[in-house]
Amino acid sequence: MTFSEPTLRTFTQNIFLAIGCSQQHAELAADVLIRSDMRGIDSHGVARLSGYVRLWEKKRINATPDIQIVHETPTTATVDGDSGLGLVVAPFAMKIAMEKAEQYGSGWVSVRNSNHFGISGYHALMAVERDMIGFAMTNASPLVAPTFSNERMLGTNPMCYAFPAGNFPPVVVDMATSAAANGKLEIAQRAGKPVPEGWIQDQDGNFTSDPHALKKGGSLLPLGSDREHGSHKGFGLSATVDILSAVLSGANYGPWVPPFVSFLDPPTDPVGKGIGHFLGAMRVDGFRPVDEFKTHMDNWISRFKSAKTVNGEPSVIIPGEPELEAEKERSKSGIPLVDAVVDDLNELADRFGLEKL
Template sequence: MTVSESTLRNFTENVFLAMGCSKEHATLAADVLLLSDLRGIDSHGVARLTGYVRLWQKQRINATPNIQIVHETPSTATIDGDAGLGLVVAPFAMKVAIEKAKQYGSGWISIRNSNHFGIAGYHALMAVQQDMIGFAMTNASPLVAPTFSNERMLGTNPMCYAFPAGKYPPVIVDMATSAAANGKLEIAQRAGKPVPEGWIQDSAGNYTTDPHALKSGGSLLPLGSDRDHGSHKGFGLSATVDILSAVLSGANYGPWVPPFVSFLEPPVNPVGAGIGHFLGAMRVDGFRPVDEFKAHMDNWVTRFKNASAIHPDQRVIIPGEPEFEAEQYRRQNGIPIVDAVVKDLNEIAEKLHIKPL
């Protein structure tokens, strides 16, 4: 099914309104999810909407949060999200980071007591729109085993770095620190297809291509898959996200991070509040004139796009380029949604008494 941006946006806003969100928060939350679908990151768009609803029904998401700064210096702050939607809490925090950066050159915000915040790229791009370099990362419920382990200890823990350019779109490095995002498994499950070897291991620590292996005690692998291929680096990156997002803010970390799915209860012995994020904004003109930087970013992009290709039909792809191209296409031609997601969304619509897709 292909749905226009406006139709999907209205539907998503209505879901959040039915949850009790304010119009402002419903519009913002829908905007975060829609950007994910527009940019081709289908695993983090409206496919996640039913998850937010079910957590709200379990009273694990607060639809009307009192988001507050609880600790602050001129260039840093810690924010308590009051168990609100991460889709709302993270943009609030990035606005604080941007205002601090305007005054002091950079702003750094650690967040606790939040929930899943959508794609990290949305929040980092908020800084890019102000001619700043944006940073966004979040910890997540434990699905990933550290190197040499078969115990789930870390989330997919994505991190994003976004850089403004001139004639080119922003360069956006937005990635999970696991071998694959959990959403990729969900896509494979819906399609009934195996996943590549190296993404996931079974409960005994053996490679498997079964996308359902997590349900029987398996775990995702860190970026690099195994020690011989650099999984210790993925483990290290994931640990960095966990520490900055949660140990620093007072959120839950490691195996104590609450699950995103409603049928699993949070750990009974939490070490913090909710999940955590870490966001930052850094003024380009704190280092050199913005126009100079953008001109050199364009030169950087041009040179890398023209790097010698191994195969003539496979060009070098700049980070963020496929997502930018997807966004241009989908804004004009609509957003494809698989049948299983449409079914889930319409079931939620019926329960919330709103118009289905």
């Protein structure tokens, strides 16, 4: 089924209002989810809405957080999200990073005591709007086994780097540091389809295509899948995200991260507060004039787009390009949702006495 962007936006705002969010926070949280769907990242859009409600019902999400800076220097800060929606806490932190960058050239904010913050790209792109380079990363539910292990120790731990350009759209490198995001497994589960080999291993450490393997004791694999194909690099990237997001801020890290997924229970021996994020912004004109940078970014993009291709591919895909194409298409045709997601959303509508989709 396909729904218009305004219809899903209003529905999503109403759910957040129903759990007690302010109008401002409800609009912001809905915007993060809808932007994900519009960019074709269905795993992190409204399909996640029931997960946030579930955590709120378990009193793990505070709908009215008092988000505060708890440590600060001229160019850095640590933010405590007061168990708020990461969809709200992360933009708060990015605004601080950008304000510091405006004054000092760069700003860096580590966050503790937060929750799932949606797509990294949303937060990094906030900086691009101010002619800054944006950084956003977060740790997440421990579902990924490090290289040579079958114990779930890390999250999918996504990271995003966003660079402004001139005549071209921004370059947006937004990716999980695991072989695949957990949301893609959820999409496969709803569709009843197997997942590609190399995404996941069973509880004995063997490759499996079963999208339900995580619930049976299996684990996601780092980017690269195994050592022979570079999984130690994915493990290293994920570790970097975990340390910057949590060890630096005072959030939980590694296997102590409180999970977003329903089949894992929160740890009984936390080492920090909530989950952690790391946001950053750098002024382009701290390095060279903005116009010069954008001219050369356009040249960079043009040259890569003209690179020789293989197997009949039309051109090299610039990071962020597929999401932009999805946004253009969905602006015209609407946002497609699978039946299982529609059913979930309509159950939420019943739960709060709201109009169904």
